[in-house]
Amino acid sequence: MNIGIDEALGYAAGGFGIYAFRAKTMIPLRVAATCGCALGLAYGAVRGAQPTVIVNALMLALNLWRLVEMRRLIRDSGTAAQVDPSRPEGYDWLKPFMHRIELPAGHVLFRKGEVGAEAFLIGSGEVHIPEFDALVRPGDLLGEIGLLATGNQRTATAVCRTPVRAWRVSYDELKELCLQNPQFCLHLATVIVRRYEHNLRHARREVEAPAA
Numbered sequence: 587m588n589i590g591i592d593e594a595l596g597y598a599a600g601g602f603g604i605y606a607f608r609a610k611t612m613i614p615l616r617v618a619a620t621c622g623c624a625l626g627l628a629y630g631a632v633r634g635a636q637p638t639v640i641v642n643a644l645m646l647a648l649n650l651w652r653l654v655e656m657r658r659l660i661r662d663s664g665t666a667a668q669v670d671p672s673r674p675e676g677y678d679w680l681k682p683f684m685h686r687i688e689l690p691a692g693h694v695l696f697r698k699g700e701v702g703a704e705a706f707l708i709g710s711g712e713v714h715i716p717e718f719d720a721l722v723r724p725g726d727l728l729g730e731i732g733l734l735a736t737g738n739q740r741t742a743t744a745v746c747r748t749p750v751r752a753w754r755v756s757y758d759e760l761k762e763l764c765l766q767n768p769q770f771c772l773h774l775a776t777v778i779v780r781r782y783e784h785n786l787r788h789a790r791r792e793v794e795a796p797a798a
Contacts, residue, residue, distance in 0.1 A: 592632040599625035613767065616653040623649055655682060656767060677707055677727050683763060684753035695728070695744040702732030702740050704756045711750035717742040730778050733757050 602622030606615050623646035630638030658679070684707060689695070696702060698717060706713075706728045713722040722728050722744065732738050738757065764771035 592629055595625050595629035595632060599623075599629055613653070613656055616649050616656060620646060620649040620653060677725065680707055680727075680755060681753050683759065684755040687752055687754050689746050689750040689752065691746050691748050691750075693746040693750070695746065696740050698740055698743045700740045702729055702735070702738045702757070704754050705730040705733065705760070706744075707753040707755075709751040709753060711746065711748040711752075713750060714745050714747040715742050716745065721747065727777075728752075731782050733760060734775070734778055 599622045602618045602625060606618035606622060623642045626642035627639055627646060630636070630642060686709070689711075695706060695713060708722055708724050708726050708728060710724050713726075713728060714720075715722065728744060729740075732740055735741065760774065764774065
């Protein structure tokens with residue numbers, strides 16, 4: 587049986603589509619979907635099927651954009667995992683996956699002992715942590731440790747000292763990103779552990795200072 591170029595393109599596009607549905611992580615899925623859309627676009631062009639061309643062109647652009655976004659996420663999260671936690675300016679890589687919020691002064695982000703469900707990246711303003719008399723400033727990540735804490739229980743209270751602009755991401759969204767991108771999961775866990783270690787060292791210095 588002779589198979590024409592158009593049929594070969596159609597079968598190849600279908601094969602990549604099946605592989606994309608079977609992929610368990612996001613990067614291979616996006617690569618397969620991108621290849622499938624490119625072949626589908628070529629198939630539509632050869633057959634002169636304008637709807638097929640238009641649909642696959644749009645899906646190709648979307649998959650390429652998401653593929654680039656995911657690769658950037660993994661790259662930037664890997665860089666953030668190497669950043670000194672006392673210099674928290676490297677967390678902008680999370681913003682595309684977060685939701686911006688505006689909060690008034692006096693707003694309580696969360697209270698000690700509550701079950702946490704989200705983390706925050708502070709964009710402007712200051713957040714006060716009364717238990718430690720500490721300030722969370724622009725560029726700081728807040729509440730992320732609760733993702734790995736037992737029962738997601740908050741270890742401190744966070745109150746907006748001034749009007750605050752922040753970006754919020756739920757733990758469910760972070761977990762979904764981790765399931766889709768195992769490498770991102772490793773980087774995020776590294777970031778959280780390094781921040782936790784930094785907080786412990788800071789608390790130890792605060793305790794030792796009066797004694798000295």
